[in-house]
Amino acid sequence: MAEEKDVNLSEAKPPVKKHPLNTEDWWAVWLGFGLISLIIFISFPGATLPSRWGTEGSESIFNAIPGENLFGIILTGVIALIVFLIAVSFLKGKFQKQFLIGFPILFLLTLVAYVIGQYAPFRHYGFNDVIWALVIGLVISNVFKTPAILKSVLKTELYIKTGLVLLGASILFDRMLALGMLGIGVAWVVTPIVIIVMYIFSQRVLKMNDQRELAVTISSATAVCGVSAAIASGTAAKAKKEEITLAISITLIFTILMMLGMPALVSLLGIDPIVGGAWLGGTIDATGAVVAAGSMLGDNAMEVASVIKMVQNILIGFVAVAIAIFFVSRQNAANGQGTEKKKVKAKEIWTRMPKFIIGFIAASLIFSFLLPQQTVDASGSVVDSYRNLFFTLAFVSIGLESNFKELAKGVRGGKPIVLYIVGQLLNIILTLIAAYVFFSGVFFTLPF
Template sequence: MESTSKKTTAATQPAIPPATSILNEDWTVVVLGLAIIGLSLTGLVIAAPAFGWKDSSDLAGTVFSAKNLVAIAAQFAFTYVVALAGAWLTGRSVRATALGFPVIFGLTVLALILAGNKTLKDLNLEAVIFSLMIGLAIGNTMRLPDWLRASLATELFVKIGLVLLGTTVIFGDILKAGSLGLIQALVVVLSVWYVAYWISKRLKIDDEMTMMLASAVSICGVSAAIATAGAIHGDSKKLSYVISLVLITAIPMMLLMPYAAQAMGLTPEVTGAWLGGTIDTTGAVVASGSLAGEAALKISTIVKFSQNVLLGLAAFAISVYWTYSGKDGVQAEKPTLGVIWERFPKFILGFLGASLLFSFALSAETIDTVKGSLKSLQGLWFALAFVSIGLETRFADLFNADNRRPLYAFLLAQGFNIIITLVVAYFLFQ
């Protein structure tokens, strides 16, 4: 079965016909993602470039220093080879990828530089939003050449990033920190996901958008939306809309919730659990926890990591549900193990394998050696994916009148999330 969405419109189909594929996309990202991890563990550690800067002189001396430009070039060469291998394995045009990937990478670096500005960083505007905005700006003001359009391997880039994301989900750290965070994560994720799903169905939102929206608001924001879209072969336009909602609503929550907690007289522990369970991006959780104090920051991080642990399990459950219900566009079959395995998104195996490897098989010294490089590569693949999404998406499709209902559903679900998480956090951490 092909892993890409059957709902892709003619406008987004590659103009250059693909060759015969060697592997489907999901197995390709497992192979490539684990290969990246394996190469890192055997000594090929790609240095993470620095993108943080305060002013023009700092930009020239840090981001555009000779050493940093070499690091950026090394990342480009490494990801270029991986992208070409992905095109070859999946039967996409290697020629189009060879021509188009450098353009996508250049736009991505621009997004990372913008996101690295201290003023914008203090607002916790993440690189993926700049990637999406740059892609939308170009894709909506000019006609893309066929070779560039054919090189937009959005799902490939996203899923490689998801496999690498598994290296940051360390079960041992969370279990050592205590079980309360996991208990809260389970209660909050299950209840908020169900309520978000119920609200979305009441508002007659389509199934794809409902699943992505419910996962984003209940689990861990951007990563959960991406994983869900991969599990159900969701429309990239709907994914970009959900992620825009996550990133936009995270900003006022990040700034206002610490002061609301102070006004209510909450303890640092309850405050941290509340922040970690409701704010949908890890960066915003860290920023908000820092505003509330060191103790709140620690608890908020533990709770957020606890929710991140559930990502793989949630994606698995969603994919099984999608298979049983026949919502993937294929007529429902008898739900045998064979049918589930055929439709199961194999990239989840790469995510779980990476997480288990880094949680239980590697020493702390080994992890410290490679984690910075892999974290940087993970963020880079996500940013590459969102430049691609922006390039192939019409801006008007994101914010037309039909998208008001998902907005209302997201805000209502987030409101419930804020209330239920506060109640659970109070009883567990008071």
């Protein structure tokens, strides 16, 4: 027996240690900056996707994919496949044949979501490709069953984290400077208050003590910018994938309701459109939904709403870092390391902090201060086209991974929904006050 034991020990292979830079978060940075570099330096083609249809002169669904765009759409799919196949192969340590086979199917489902989402009457009311991507995925996973071949390509976080790095290129600090203290007053003052109050409410009133990660994810998604904040804060808090998905699902449902209802409420209450635009920008979670809702109040209101949302989006990285520090401190305290609470080690914060946030902030700084304006203008729309594609791929994947029965378990008596509603009501009230103070023209001179 002893000999056999010795042989087994000698044959045992030591575990392969993964390189610290070969992680999903870092690959989101490598892929994001790889694409940005190609776009800037070699005039890389933008993503070709289905066009708008259902409008005068292009009523037919066939206008969504005209013949001249077919090659571009196929090329876009090939580029996306190569980009993510490289990352997945490195992450897994070997070439991923199943990914090579399954990704074209996922891309085809994404195209279907784009075609439906580009139908003008739907898009007017905010039902864009992202919403339809989630619906398509949910129908397949809950009514039928997600095919095994697709499970190998459901790299939701890789798609959305890479998209978030690209999003940094459109979050320009000069937008903040253009509105000065006015935009900061609405976008930055209310946000931390709402996050803190929501989290305290979740722990002391709702008693979500065993769902702290979910609570902070919902709080950040509510106060900052929905899906992007949910991914960043959930990753920093080490929330489960199911918890992040639940937070995203709740956020999307209420985003649609707010996008449709709040412009009507602005008109009903007789609120000045500029104040209303600032209100929408600080409360509605998704940037696209903010623009759509703001457009219902006029061009100036839409500009104010979109800029405030962009300024608010800058907080994604800082909120993620703050959550990482907080949860490391809380974990130390829970482990009986009370004396360490004020001496959180930098290594612990670094380990917990989402690395893709570094790419997000770096892209924002580069496009804001280092690149010539001509380059920013020329490359911005190309970068955005890939960001939108990656987000839509992510939402199809979220739907395909989601099961209503599993999501229902996460709700647990409706506490997450109660948390969202209470937090969003607080957000709505405080943001309306801030919007009036900074954009009514009573206290400050407006820049237009």
